[in-house]
Amino acid sequence: MSDPIVLYDIPLNANGTAWSPHTWRTRYTLNYKNLAYRTVWVPYTSIEPTSKRLAARPTSLWPDDAPRYTLPAIFDPSTNTPIADSIAIARYLDAQYPHTPRVIPEGTEGFHEAFLVALDAVTSPALRNLAMPASLVRIDDEAAKAKYKRDREWQVGGAMEEWAPEGSEKRVGLWRELEAGLAKVAKWYEAGEDKDRKFLMGDDPVMADFVVAGRLMWLKVVLGEEHEEWKAVETWHEGRWAKLLKDLEVYAEVKV
Amino acid sequence: MSDPIVLYDIPLNANGTAWSPHTWRTRYTLNYKNLAYRTVWVPYTSIEPTSKRLAARPTSLWPDDAPRYTLPAIFDPSTNTPIADSIAIARYLDAQYPHTPRVIPEGTEGFHEAFLVALDAVTSPALRNLAMPASLVRIDDEAAKAKYKRDREWQVGGAMEEWAPEGSEKRVGLWRELEAGLAKVAKWYEAGEDKDRKFLMGDDPVMADFVVAGRLMWLKVVLGEEHEEWKAVETWHEGRWAKLLKDLEVYAEVKV
Structure with missing residues (x-):
């Protein structure tokens, strides 16, 4: 072996x-x-x-x-x-490993590329501006923290502390923007006949689901699952996002 | 019958x-x-x-x-x-009509919705700002022309004549923007193993192809196929867009 x-x-x-x-x-x-x-x-x-x-x-x-x-x-x-x-x-x-389930089913390669662009179009920059500063706070190592801050500010511009200050109107607006963006993503999940399917293409997940779930896990981990802002996300769109993570939990094990 | x-x-x-x-x-x-x-x-x-x-x-x-x-x-x-x-x-x-080929194959409903968002993200507003004024010039009926102008200016803002004036720097910039946007769409078409496939998912077209081709037909018809700007589009990305329309020509008949 x-x-x-x-x-x-x-x-x-x-x-x-x-x-x-x-x-x-x-x-x-x-x-x-x-x-x-x-x-x-x-x-x-x-x-x-x-x-x-x-x-x-x-x-x-x-x-x-x-x-x-x-x-x-x-x-x-x-x-x-x-x-x-x-x-x-x-x-x-x-x-x-062709004996394993495909995560980019044949014929969906182009759709997957377009999906990334569409997801960015509807969830960035709100997600980025909320999750990056929340990540910064949680990164333990001082050198890593400093480099992460420098790199992300170089990419995005401005001081990270100003992107979404706790308690600010700006932050409230970003959450509203993210909610509106994810409402569009919810519509993609509901398009077609089978509105109760678990994942984008049906009851088997594909890479597009992992992309959405990856963003949600990011928020959940860096905010903390008890954080009221994360709790709010879990209630959005009839609990769709909490359910997506739940449905993928069986594939979320961190194997060390 | x-x-x-x-x-x-x-x-x-x-x-x-x-x-x-x-x-x-x-x-x-x-x-x-x-x-x-x-x-x-x-x-x-x-x-x-x-x-x-x-x-x-x-x-x-x-x-x-x-x-x-x-x-x-x-x-x-x-x-x-x-x-x-x-x-x-x-x-x-x-x-x-389940005996006819599906244009939104099962499981791709959500991908199709996301595709529309992605295509807009990379081709608008350049396409709109170029093609709408070119359409206006070509609409024959005076009442239709006036209403089209009024409606589109209401949606977009500004006078249509100013969006992409012939011979202006602005117009050159919009063509460059559209070319860069379509370069991204070309990458979606090339994603995956089968880079020589005719359409997004393979050798059978789907709705996403008709969406892309519809936009190209719009430009081709309102500019005129002999227009040098359209001729340029036909050379972009190794002739991919001219070829897409050619491959769909068999389905382009206007039945009256």
Whole structure:
């Protein structure tokens, strides 16, 4: 039996709490496919050197066009393959392990790409402006915290503390914006005959569901599940988002 | 044999040239399904009274929240059913005529909704600002022209003549923006293993393809196929958009 796949994830704290919306997608994917894997925690400050050592490719560009390395990445010892980017990882796993359920069903590759654009169009920047500062507060390591702040402010502009200050009108407005955006996503889930299906395409989840759930997990983890703002999200759209996470809970195990 | 379905379309001129990106979607759908239908031309000024007479429902709202009636609409004499909105029509035809190829394959209902949002996010407002004034110039009927101008300026703001004046820097910028937006759409078409497939999901078209093609037909018809700006679009992304229209030409017949 070959060694398990390695999932490289970013820890929120010394306990290694999983919080990144992007690495959550890959965890859901690996668990859903029931592939053997283990998690290696990579501090936020070590993403680039770790990726380079793995020979995982940069996935995007920084504002100055420098190559940007991101997690999740995986390393599959059975094929000696490193891959970064949650969608590229899903494609690789679908192709490499054809006996496992596909997370990007044949023919939906283009729809999945468009789905990412649509989801950004309706949930960003509200989600980003709320969740990034909430993440900053929760990141334990001082060097990681400082780099996260610097990187995100470089991307977005302005001081993170000003994006969504607690108790501000601005923050209330962002929550309202996010709720309105997710109302549109709820309509996508309700389109078609089978309005009671669990997931976007039916009763089996696909990558698009993991993308939505990853964003929700991000909010839930960095706000804390007892936070009143998260509690409110759980009531939106007849509890749809709480139910989505519940329906995916069986694939949410953090295997270390 | 029952009477054919009626497709209500908006004429560009006295010859009834089809130009609306939305009614093109339904024409492609009806032709692809090989359903018997005929076209009834409804002047732009008569959309609301015709829809009301048909009992087709309003599909959206005007800026003052008044109900807005739009075409395409169809009337199916075999079931005595009027329906407006190209997506609703596609769903109805998929369900009512199950022996015809589905244009919204099972499970892709939500993806189709998200696709519309994504396509708007990457092609509007450039497409709108270019194609609406070009349409205005081509609408023959003076009353229709005046109403089209009034309605669109109400929606968008500003005088239509200022949106994309011929020969202006602004217009050049809009074409560049549209090209960059369609470059993203090209990536959706190339996502996945089968990069040579004709359509988004494979070698059979779906509604998403008709939506993209409808927008292209709009530009082609209102600019004129000999216009140098349209000729440029045909060269973009290795001729992908010219090829898409070519591959759908067999379903583009205007049946009167």
